[in-house]
Amino acid sequence: MASSVKVLNSCTSQPIMIPVADFDGDDVRCRFASSSAECSGICTVPSYFTLYEPTCTLTYSGSASDGNYAIAIQIEDFINPASTLPLSSVPLQFIVNVNSTGSCSNQPTFISPTPAEGSTMQVYNGSLELKARVRPSNVSEWITKFHILSPLNLVMSAISQPVSNEYEVTISWTATHPVDKIGEYISCFSAETNNRLSSGSRCITVNYTGHGVSLIGHGGYQRGYGGNLIVYGGSLIGYGGNLIGCGCSLIGYGGNRRGMVVT
CATH class of the missing domain: 2.60.40.60 (Cadherins)
Incomplete structure (x- = not known):
């Protein structure tokens, strides 16, 4: 803050x-x-x-x-x-x-493509990227700072001006397994004008479900690190990764395999 x-x-x-x-x-x-x-x-x-x-x-x-x-x-x-x-x-x-x-209308406001307040951003393949854009209420003002607060190590680009009187940054994150834990993380950002008027905070939830994993298919619960999982009807076929399955068949090559029957 x-x-x-x-x-x-x-x-x-x-x-x-x-x-x-x-x-x-x-x-x-x-x-x-x-x-x-x-x-x-x-x-x-x-x-x-x-x-x-x-x-x-x-x-x-x-x-x-x-x-x-x-x-x-x-x-x-x-x-x-x-x-x-x-x-x-x-x-x-x-x-x-x-x-x-x-x-009262002088405060800068977030505009599209900024994620909506309270929205959830899903991390895909261990990385996330979003844009935050703000419009000052007065053309004589400009955005000088963006602030970020998050338990994740979010990286923010330099401020750009895609169109007149609009200011934007790109916010990105790359997971570092096994340091980053699977879970949901609230992340907030705000902007400030040259006259120190604040936009107020925009808060989103970042949902991280695994590092470097591609998921395809239906019928089972899948979780893995460093490999690809292809799932059809509860069966898991994996190459070079860890497979965890419940009540399904597993076929693995070059990786660890573990199965549990749950009733």
Whole structure:
């Protein structure tokens, strides 16, 4: 997240998404820091800021005077949504700049081909590539930064300008077996103008089901690394890879084979 975020004074209910992710899939929540050990001299929360803890969304009500406001947050992960004992607690401190210059429609916005908020991106053959494109509301402004927060080692290209008043980056990822674990990973990105106006966060889910695997066919559960699986009616035929099958026949060459009958 950027060290400072700009909001417009005249606009009510402006959400500031705090991008969070947990590699282990734990339940993540945010709260305002409360003790001097957590926030020292910035523990007092201005009344015009509220925090929705389950989604880590800070909302500005639009009633503050122009100026800079320090916000201290604790990001915590829990074993499940019912737990009250955090596994860890990480501090986050940043500045919210309240400014009267501009209207409520001045924030830059994500446009196509950016993935929709909350969408799932599937990793195919161990790699992923997507584009994030933003349009500033004013032609006199331009995008100077894109920010990414993800447990994956996402790589971002330089900012390009495919057409007038639109700014784009390519975000990519390549799995490194066996370091990268199979699972779903929340990844968020945002953009910022030369006047420090933020687009807000766009969050997606990256679904990684295996490294370097091609799957063809129906009728069985398939999982492999470093090889090709061709499946028809629950049978697996593989070359140079590991095969794991349940209740089906397996034929393998140059690889490991294992079968289990499940009832």
